[in-house]
Amino acid sequence: MTVQSPLRADGPLIRWGLPVLFGIAVLTVWELLVRQLDIPAYVLPGPLAIGEALVSGFGSLMGSLWVTLRITLLAFFLALVLGTGFAVLFTESRLAARALYPYAVALQVTPIVAIAPLILIWVGLDNAEAAVTILAVIAAFFPVLANMTAGLRAADQNLIDLFRLYGASRWQIIAGVRLPSALPYLLSAMKISAGLALIGTVVAEFVAGSGTSTGLAWRIIEAGNRLQVARMFAALVLLSSLGIALFFVLSALEHHLLRHWHDSAEKGGK
Amino acid sequence: MSTSLLTLNNISRRFADGTAALVDISADIETGSFVSLVGPSGCGKSTLLRLIAGLDEPSTGSITWSNGQPDDVGFVFQDSTLMPWASVADNVWLPHRLRGVSREDAQPLIAEALDRVGLGGRQDAYPRELSGGMRMRVSIARALSLKPRVLLMDEPFAALDEITREKLNDDLNDLWAEHQWTVIYVTHSVYEAAYLSTRIMVMPARPAAFVADVPVEAPIDRGDGWRADPRFAQISADVTAKLRAAADFASHSGRAS
Numbered sequence: 001m002t003v004q005s006p007l008r009a010d011g012p013l014i015r016w017g018l019p020v021l022f023g024i025a026v027l028t029v030w031e032l033l034v035r036q037l038d039i040p041a042y043v044l045p046g047p048l049a050i051g052e053a054l055v056s057g058f059g060s061l062m063g064s065l066w067v068t069l070r071i072t073l074l075a076f077f078l079a080l081v082l083g084t085g086f087a088v089l090f091t092e093s094r095l096a097a098r099a100l101y102p103y104a105v106a107l108q109v110t111p112i113v114a115i116a117p118l119i120l121i122w123v124g125l126d127n128a129e130a131a132v133t134i135l136a137v138i139a140a141f142f143p144v145l146a147n148m149t150a151g152l153r154a155a156d157q158n159l160i161d162l163f164r165l166y167g168a169s170r171w172q173i174i175a176g177v178r179l180p181s182a183l184p185y186l187l188s189a190m191k192i193s194a195g196l197a198l199i200g201t202v203v204a205e206f207v208a209g210s211g212t213s214t215g216l217a218w219r220i221i222e223a224g225n226r227l228q229v230a231r232m233f234a235a236l237v238l239l240s241s242l243g244i245a246l247f248f249v250l251s252a253l254e255h256h257l258l259r260h261w262h263d264s265a266e267k268g269g270k
Numbered sequence: 271m272s273t274s275l276l277t278l279n280n281i282s283r284r285f286a287d288g289t290a291a292l293v294d295i296s297a298d299i300e301t302g303s304f305v306s307l308v309g310p311s312g313c314g315k316s317t318l319l320r321l322i323a324g325l326d327e328p329s330t331g332s333i334t335w336s337n338g339q340p341d342d343v344g345f346v347f348q349d350s351t352l353m354p355w356a357s358v359a360d361n362v363w364l365p366h367r368l369r370g371v372s373r374e375d376a377q378p379l380i381a382e383a384l385d386r387v388g389l390g391g392r393q394d395a396y397p398r399e400l401s402g403g404m405r406m407r408v409s410i411a412r413a414l415s416l417k418p419r420v421l422l423m424d425e426p427f428a429a430l431d432e433i434t435r436e437k438l439n440d441d442l443n444d445l446w447a448e449h450q451w452t453v454i455y456v457t458h459s460v461y462e463a464a465y466l467s468t469r470i471m472v473m474p475a476r477p478a479a480f481v482a483d484v485p486v487e488a489p490i491d492r493g494d495g496w497r498a499d500p501r502f503a504q505i506s507a508d509v510t511a512k513l514r515a516a517a518d519f520a521s522h523s524g525r526a527s
Contacts, residue, residue, distance in 0.1 A: 260396040261354040
């Protein structure tokens with residue numbers, strides 16, 4: 001007997017309701033504890049105070065959110081283009097792969113915080129935003145490169161033979177077989193990469209510090225210096241929301257693009 | 271009348287690691303014939319088919335086409351080799367697309383080819399929505415839509431169940447009887463070969479020349495009547511015995527290289 005109860009473990013009520021309920025419970029306990037124990041607002045503000053800071057600082061926070069979002073999206077886009085471009089180069093030319101791949105790995109394993117001061121000196125003096133974008137691209141680039149390289153190589157060899165048999169050119173094979181075959185790999189790389197672009201942007205903004213950068217990270221530093229802890233939390237809430245929103249948009253995109261042909265899209269893109 | 275389509279002259283194929291896949295293969299294939307290549311797994315049947323298709327080059331020897339290599343060779347792989355991201359009609363369109371034929375111009379050919387394999391109503395379906403047998407039909411429709419004069423098939427029905435395979439064998443025989451293409455058909459099923467072919471060539475387990483070349487005298491258009499024919503049983507038994515002898519020969523003389 002399969003009763004379509006809304007309380008099934010995978011039903012919408014449980015899937016959406018349970019996390020929301022849990023969140024409300026945690027926030028309530030948090031608020032009560034802060035009040036009960038008289039914790040000062042500069043150590044740990046309650047959720048209500050954070051909400052208040054969010055509302056009162058809405059204008060400036062949204063402005064900063066937009067700065068961070070703009071840089072994140074630009075860096076994400078550049079990482080996609082560069083990652084895909086280099087992946088195509090690497091699969092088409094073994095020599096290029098041999099020569100360049102180690103440096104791509106080196107770029108990936110070097111902590112972004114450590115490169116940031118250098119990039120900021122080179123580029124950031126004139127244009128802090130460009131420096132931040134470059135750092136975010138470096139952070140977001142590698143998953144795209146690695147996944148796309150795997151995806152392009154995973155293309156069905158018989159299908160490639162079939163294209164050759166019917167006289168396809170090298171570019172027709174790349175565009176007609178390799179890139180579509182790699183699409184599922186690209187989409188799962190995008191979900192990781194978008195998060196890394198956001199992290200890269202925020203880290204770079206932190207290092208850039210001073211008033212030249214006006215993203216959310218700067219708001220957090222600024223509020224920290226003034227001991228406006230509620231405002232720090234408000235900026236954090238916006239940052240997480242941004243990351244979550246990116247993830248969901250990309251999941252929806254993945255589901256939409258793969259729904260006809262890929263098993264991973266079968267159960268809904270999450 | 272029978273005219274030669276292509277000649278295989280002492281073909282050998284050795285891979286980069288030194289393994290011989292084919293040694294000393296010679297044959298003359300006639301226009302309009304249905305030739306089955308039968309042999310145990312790993313005997314080089316598929317390699318030979320790839321050489322004929324031009325997907326690979328022989329290490330020594332040559333392949334001579336009497337009237338030049340046709341540019342409309344159809345190839346059907348063991349799995350359906352469809353693009354999972356494209357609809358059935360777009361998959362059939364592929365060979366035309368690669369020749370610069372627009373979707374509109376190719377549409378009549380696409381529809382005709384799909385009708386012929388009984389999938390006229392599934393043009394907009396995606397491969398994953400189809401059963402294994404239906405996907406194989408799409409793959410065949412794709413090869414047929416070009417109206418190829420030569421059709422190369424590499425164990426196309428090996429992964430299908432018995433009933434579906436028989437049905438597709440009937441369809442294939444109808445199509446061949448209707449159009450008189452030349453078909454070169456790789457299979458490890460003796461019965462399939464005996465049902466479809468005008469000629470069965472047996473390859474040994476280890477790379478060497480063909481061990482048998484069995485003509486099949488049978489009506490062009492076959493069916494259950496031919497399956498029940500004593501000659502069908504006789505040819506099947508004959509080819510099976512030759513395959514067995516070839517396998518024994520291989521096991522007694524040890525593995526090559």
